Every structure is written in C-alpha cells, then in structure tokens.
Amino acid sequence: MNEDEMQAALRSEHAQTPWQDVLFEGLKRGGIRQVPYVPDAGHSHVIRRAQAEVGMKAYPLTTEEEGIAALCGAWLGGERGVLLMQSSGVGNCINMLSLLASCRFPFLTIVTMRGECGEFNPWQVPMGRATPAVLAAMGVTVHRIDCAEDVANTIDLAIHDAFLSEQQIAVLLSQRLLGRKNWTD
Amino acid sequence: MLQQEIAAQLDRRQAVATLLRDRGDLLVITGLGSPAYDAMAAGDHDRTFYLWGAMGGAAMMGLGLALARPQERVAVITGDGEQLMGVGGLLTIGAVLPKNLAVVVLDNRHYGETGMQPSHTALGIDLVGIARASGFAWCHSVTDPRGLEELRSHLHEAQGPGFASILVKPDSPSRALPPRDGVELKNRFRRQLGLATI
Numbered sequence: 001m002n003e004d005e006m007q008a009a010l011r012s013e014h015a016q017t018p019w020q021d022v023l024f025e026g027l028k029r030g031g032i033r034q035v036p037y038v039p040d041a042g043h044s045h046v047i048r049r050a051q052a053e054v055g056m057k058a059y060p061l062t063t064e065e066e067g068i069a070a071l072c073g074a075w076l077g078g079e080r081g082v083l084l085m086q087s088s089g090v091g092n093c094i095n096m097l098s099l100l101a102s103c104r105f106p107f108l109t110i111v112t113m114r115g116e117c118g119e120f121n122p123w124q125v126p127m128g129r130a131t132p133a134v135l136a137a138m139g140v141t142v143h144r145i146d147c148a149e150d151v152a153n154t155i156d157l158a159i160h161d162a163f164l165s166e167q168q169i170a171v172l173l174s175q176r177l178l179g180r181k182n183w184t185d
Numbered sequence: 186m187l188q189q190e191i192a193a194q195l196d197r198r199q200a201v202a203t204l205l206r207d208r209g210d211l212l213v214i215t216g217l218g219s220p221a222y223d224a225m226a227a228g229d230h231d232r233t234f235y236l237w238g239a240m241g242g243a244a245m246m247g248l249g250l251a252l253a254r255p256q257e258r259v260a261v262i263t264g265d266g267e268q269l270m271g272v273g274g275l276l277t278i279g280a281v282l283p284k285n286l287a288v289v290v291l292d293n294r295h296y297g298e299t300g301m302q303p304s305h306t307a308l309g310i311d312l313v314g315i316a317r318a319s320g321f322a323w324c325h326s327v328t329d330p331r332g333l334e335e336l337r338s339h340l341h342e343a344q345g346p347g348f349a350s351i352l353v354k355p356d357s358p359s360r361a362l363p364p365r366d367g368v369e370l371k372n373r374f375r376r377q378l379g380l381a382t383i
Contacts, residue, residue: 034252057252059281062273069242069274070249073214076234076371077253078380099239103367166383 019148019177020045023110026152027082030159032108033057034074034081036067042112042178043084064089065096072105080163083109087131087172088124097138100168107140107168108158116175131172140168146176195328197291197353201262202227203333204289204340211340212250216243216263218298219357220291224262226361231377234370235363241271244288248278251286254378258285260340265292265306265350272315278346279319287340287347288316293355301355316348325349 017025024046027035035050035058037043050058061067067083074081085093090111100107114121115128132142141161145154158169201223205213213233215221221235236243247261268275268290278286294307306312317324322345327336336349364370372382 034249036249057281059277062276065241066245066271066274066277069239069245069271070277072242073246073249073251074253075249076246076374076378077212077250078375078378079249079253081249096239096242099236099242099367102238103371105371 018045019151021049022148022151023155024049026155026159028053028056030156030163031080032082032159033079034071035059035084036061036070036081037084038064038067038086038089040084040086040112041181042086042173043110046084046110064092067109068093068096068099068107071107072099072103075105080106080159081108083107085109085111087111087113087115087128090131090134090170091127094134094138097135097140097168101139104166105168106162106166108162109140109170110155110173111170112173112178113175118175118180120181135170138168140170142170142172144172144174146174148177151177193293193328193352193354195330195333195351195353197223197293197351197356198226198358200291200327200333200351200353203330204260204262204337205230206337208232209341210257212254212257212259214243214247214250214259214261215363216240216261216267218264218267219293220262220264220267221363222358222361223291225363226358229363231373233363234374235365237363237365237367240267241274243267244271244278245274247286247288248274248281248283251283252281255283255285258341259283259287261286261288263288263290264297265290265294265304265312266296266298268312269305269310272312275312275316275319275321275348279316279321282320282322283346284322284344286345287343287349289336289340290348290350291353292350293353295355297355297357301357306350313348313350321346321348323347327351 114124251259
C-alpha cells in the first residue's frame, strides 16, 4: 500500500469508531506512557481510558505549565507523554514552553478549543483567539482538527514528528469537532 | 507580616556537597540559580540536569523523571523562590505519590539571584507544612549537619515522596557555572541512561 491507500484504510477502519477512541488508540499506538492533564469535558473520555490503561500513568495537574516540565522529565527518563489541556491553559504555559525550545525537548499537547464559533461564554474568547499565535510564538507547531475523519492521521503524524524529529507539536481540537457546550440543561 | 528570626548556620555549598557525596546512581535535577551552582561545585555529573530557566518547573521535572525511572532514585535540589513559583507542583506530587522522588529546598529565605529580596518563607510561609499537607511520605526541616547526613541516606533509601527544607545562610558564594547548552545537558543525561539521542 502506498501512503494514500494506508491513510484511506486507516480512515475506513475508524469510520465506525467514536473519534475519542480513535484519538486514544493513536496515543497508545504511539507509545505514550505519561498523560498529565487539566480536567476538561472534551478530554474526559481519553482521561478515563488513560487511567484504565495498564502501562499509562495519567495524573492531574494544578496548572498546565506543570505538565510541560513533567513531560521533559519523562523524556529525560525515556518515556513519551502527552499534555491534555484547554485553550485557556495555553496562556499559563508561556514561559515554561521556553524549556522545550532551550533543550529541544520533544513535546506533544492536545488542546481542546474554547472561544471559537458556538461559544456561549465570552470570557473564553480572548485566550481562544490567541492560542495558535501564542503557541507559534514559542516555537510550537500547531495542527488543527476540525472533523473526526482527520483524528487518526493527525495524531499519528504529530507523535511521529514530536518524538522522532524532536519537534514541539500542539494539536488543537476545534469547537467544530467538540460540539457546542450545552448551557441550557 | 511575620519576619521569622531563625539563625541559619548551614553553608549551602557544604550542604549540597554532603547530599551528593557518594551519590551512586542518584538522578538529580537542580533548580536555576544558586542550587545549580552548588551542585556544579559539588562536581559535575552526567546524571545531573541543571535548569537555567523554567522557574517553578524543577520539582515537576523530577516527577516526570521519577515516573519514567521507577527503579532509580531522583532528587530535585532547588531554592525556596523556585519552589514557591511552582508550589502547586507539590500538590501534584502528593496526588501521584512517587516512592522514588525527593524534593530538597535550599531555603535561604531570599531571592539570591535577583537582589536578595525576602521570599515568602522569610515572611512565615512553611514549605515543609505544605509538603506535609500534600501527603509527602516524609518531610524534614534540616538545620544541622546531623540532619544533613540523615537526609543524604533518605535520598537513597527512604520510601517517598520526600521533602526537605534545608535552612542555609543567605549568602551567595561565587558562581560555579554549569554547562548551559540545554540540548547537550539533555542528551548527556539520556546517553548515560542508555537512551538514544537524535
């Protein structure tokens, strides 16, 4: 199979699977062992699966920047990890992101977006709008996933680039993918 | 605000030299500033990773490393100002409870690198109390040479996570500058663990 056929097969294989499971399977396949997270509804499925997975260590943070330092320590010790956070948390990370650039630590974060189209809470908008620029300013490559069909391939490529090319990668899960938060129940 | 009046007698250089004596396979992360110089003065080592920035990140870096290397011992050696900036990390370590991690704060009660302004610990904040409340398995306040020797053996043997605050004199000995190429520090650390570097 060539690259296009492989991706088509991957998409077809995952067509019936919820994208959250596809995302988790991608992390597992990519050898992710540490999953520091700041709780978020969009990540709750992956957090639950990571907690239940033998060989993965999922742990909560008090603030997102802790996770960056923890993943650098993990890499020093030979383990791959992923930081799960919300767009509002990206702002908490700015100086700690310099650690990645200074030492060229591989880095992968998956960011659930707030403040995009369909946002009910205007207080989420400024950081949501600034998130891609803030990450880019600190040397992090930003990928965005807008639809479920792109999850598997984007996660696989992000893991490849982060850990084999020592890049710093953020995958943004757009509000279009996550759906609107329901405020009326 | 309460200015605590405790006469610190311990010399920070000697304290760190004591802690790192016969260090064996101990893995060490230092916070930026004086703790990095103290560790360097005690002898550069491939198993030491010095932070030159990322203030507030030392203890959490220790956590990630301790989880990745459960069969080895990890010691974080940092300063009161550095730990205060990442104080939430102590809560996270308490939530995870890694048995092989110790966090040692060289508490001179001041920000030595930036003009010796008093830190929160000079104003009555008790870092050992925070660690204890976070569930650390052992918590020590070290004020004399015997306590240092006991702490040294704890770094190698005690079931953690552990936390110690060493009360040191607020002086600034001459800088012993570690290498500051972060990529090289990272790669040499991984190399001596037998891990591939890019």
